[in-house]
Amino acid sequence: MTALPPPPKRKLGLVIDLDTCVGCHACVTSCKEWNSQGYGAPLADVDAYGDNPLGSFLNRVHAFEVTPAEPEAPPQIVHFPRSCLHCDDAPCVTVCPTGASYKRADDGIVLVNEDICIGCGLCAWACPYGAREMDPAEQVMKKCTLCVDRIYNDALPEEDRVPACVKACPAGARHFGDIADPDSAVSKLVAERGGFDLMPEQGTKPVNKYLPPRPKDRLATQAAPMNRDAAVRPEGGFLGWLDRALERL
Amino acid sequence: MHPAPSLIVFTTLSGLGFGLLFWLGIGLPEKTGFMAFVLYALGYGLACAGLLASTFHLGHPERALRAFTQWRTSWLSREAVLAVATLLLMAPHAAGAVFLSTPLPVLGAIAGILSLVTVVATAMIYASIRAVPRWHHWSVPPVFLTAALAGGALLAGNLLWAGLLLILFGAALALHWAIGDTRFAAAGSNAGTATGLGRIGKVRLFEPPHSGDNYLLREMVHRVGRKHAGRLRVLALLLGAVLPAILLMLLPGSYWLAGVAAALHLAGVLASRWLFYAQAEHVVGLYYGR
Numbered sequence: 001m002t003a004l005p006p007p008p009k010r011k012l013g014l015v016i017d018l019d020t021c022v023g024c025h026a027c028v029t030s031c032k033e034w035n036s037q038g039y040g041a042p043l044a045d046v047d048a049y050g051d052n053p054l055g056s057f058l059n060r061v062h063a064f065e066v067t068p069a070e071p072e073a074p075p076q077i078v079h080f081p082r083s084c085l086h087c088d089d090a091p092c093v094t095v096c097p098t099g100a101s102y103k104r105a106d107d108g109i110v111l112v113n114e115d116i117c118i119g120c121g122l123c124a125w126a127c128p129y130g131a132r133e134m135d136p137a138e139q140v141m142k143k144c145t146l147c148v149d150r151i152y153n154d155a156l157p158e159e160d161r162v163p164a165c166v167k168a169c170p171a172g173a174r175h176f177g178d179i180a181d182p183d184s185a186v187s188k189l190v191a192e193r194g195g196f197d198l199m200p201e202q203g204t205k206p207v208n209k210y211l212p213p214r215p216k217d218r219l220a221t222q223a224a225p226m227n228r229d230a231a232v233r234p235e236g237g238f239l240g241w242l243d244r245a246l247e248r249l
Numbered sequence: 250m251h252p253a254p255s256l257i258v259f260t261t262l263s264g265l266g267f268g269l270l271f272w273l274g275i276g277l278p279e280k281t282g283f284m285a286f287v288l289y290a291l292g293y294g295l296a297c298a299g300l301l302a303s304t305f306h307l308g309h310p311e312r313a314l315r316a317f318t319q320w321r322t323s324w325l326s327r328e329a330v331l332a333v334a335t336l337l338l339m340a341p342h343a344a345g346a347v348f349l350s351t352p353l354p355v356l357g358a359i360a361g362i363l364s365l366v367t368v369v370a371t372a373m374i375y376a377s378i379r380a381v382p383r384w385h386h387w388s389v390p391p392v393f394l395t396a397a398l399a400g401g402a403l404l405a406g407n408l409l410w411a412g413l414l415l416i417l418f419g420a421a422l423a424l425h426w427a428i429g430d431t432r433f434a435a436a437g438s439n440a441g442t443a444t445g446l447g448r449i450g451k452v453r454l455f456e457p458p459h460s461g462d463n464y465l466l467r468e469m470v471h472r473v474g475r476k477h478a479g480r481l482r483v484l485a486l487l488l489g490a491v492l493p494a495i496l497l498m499l500l501p502g503s504y505w506l507a508g509v510a511a512a513l514h515l516a517g518v519l520a521s522r523w524l525f526y527a528q529a530e531h532v533v534g535l536y537y538g539r
Contacts, residue, residue: 054462060458064452065455095377096322097315099318117312125378126377140309198445
């Protein structure tokens with residue numbers, strides 16, 4: 001049923017630290033790898049080594065340039081992983097005509113039942129974040145499952161019961177946990193670092209949070225204002241004499 | 250958004266078919282026998298052709314029956330249910346008129362109203378998508394509704410109504426364009442809110458996540474069709490509303506001319522539907538610097 005469940009007690013999700021993400025795409029490849037061998041249809045690639053490769057991914061890493069509003073602050077590059085935010089008010093769920101798209105009542109994970117998905121693509125239209133991609137081979141909608149086949153998997157050692165992207169991140173930029181529990185490690189992280197929602201104006205109430213990049217160090221511009229003329233115009237000594245001599249020529 | 254031919258044909262033909270069925274349902278005109286057969290066949294044919302075209306958009310059309318189940322939340326599901334309910338309810342009224350010369354006016358009127366509700370449901374599939382600000386507005390259903398009513402009146406031969414509704418369709422279209430052009434800015438989404446980095450400063454895409462194409466770019470960040478948008482708008486308005494209305498005013502009462510007007514109107518509606526998709530900007534484009 002594509003009606004949203006009552007607000008779940010637990011809200012499993014990711015907290016992504018934009019300060020430490022180095023943009024290595026390890027989360028992208030580990031996600032593709034894990035989700036091509038277990039739960040649901042494998043994430044296909046079409047013409048992978050040809051002129052026009054096209055594949056489905058559940059996670060994509062963009063890079064943005066941010067120029068701070070305050071003067072003299074240096075621009076910074078922010079690597080930005082983008083995936084399903086498992087929204088509380090998920091518009092992708094309610095538009096689904098078949099009931100294939102659903103939000104779990106016990107942990108809030110948004111999933112697709114691929115056996116009844118008709119591949120109409122309306123849920124991908126409804127998602128503001130581009131979190132859903134139609135699989136080019138299976139023609140069903142693919143999306144982040146929060147590695148539901150890992151996190152509850154008793155066959156795995158306990159330290160591996162996290163989403164593949166979290167496990168793979170070499171920078172520790174991805175955190176997994178219960179966002180609804182104020183005492184969870186992820187909730188504390190969000191509170192400490194000022195975690196935020198993406199596009200709150202779209203009214204989706206995302207579960208996943210992003211942590212802002214810390215401000216960059218500044219050059220000591222106020223302490224010693226640099227005399228640029230002095231730096232290029234030596235006054236005394238041999239260089240000073242050479243400078244004046246060349247000017248007179 | 251990608252202007253998929255299957256969706257343009259779906260919304261245009263099913264709109265026209267249900268528009269015609271509305272007029273036949275309320276008994277304008279009240280035909281019987283062979284003339285009724287031709288009109289009902291045209292109405293059912295157009296509506297079914299449109300619905301059939303929509304299944305070409307599906308990855309798994311063999312599962313299409315599943316789309317009738319989620320009418321509580323999904324406008325796409327509601328549209329499917331309403332379309333089939335209309336066609337079934339209209340059938341006894343149509344059969345009575347064609348074979349027994351006894352239409353069932355009450356049932357016909359109910360099915361006629363349902364035809365219009367179906368058209369509104371089609372429009373609501375789009376108007377309910379908040380991530381496409383141009384569509385997420387009350388100005389969308391009037392465009393679909395007036396197009397269906399005007400086209401249906403032309404085919405049904407209600408030429409006085411057709412003239413009036415063509416003008417209303419032109420006005421609804423112009424209003425939707427004027428408002429639609431301001432919708433993206435009004436939605437308040439930009440690269441700053443999409444990344445949440447707007448709180449720090451000015452945000453610009455530095456590097457996209459992939460150098461090739463993907464589903465998102467093909468489906469939702471499609472920009473090819475916007476090249477001749479200005480000219481297409483004039484063409485859509487002229488063909489879809491102004492020229493047919495003028496034709497009806499010049500030679501009122503000529504059914505032959507109404508056919509020409511209907512053909513022009515159909516071409517104009519097709520052009521306007523192309524623009525409806527091609528000009529719609531999805532907020533996911535913000536992640537791709539567009």
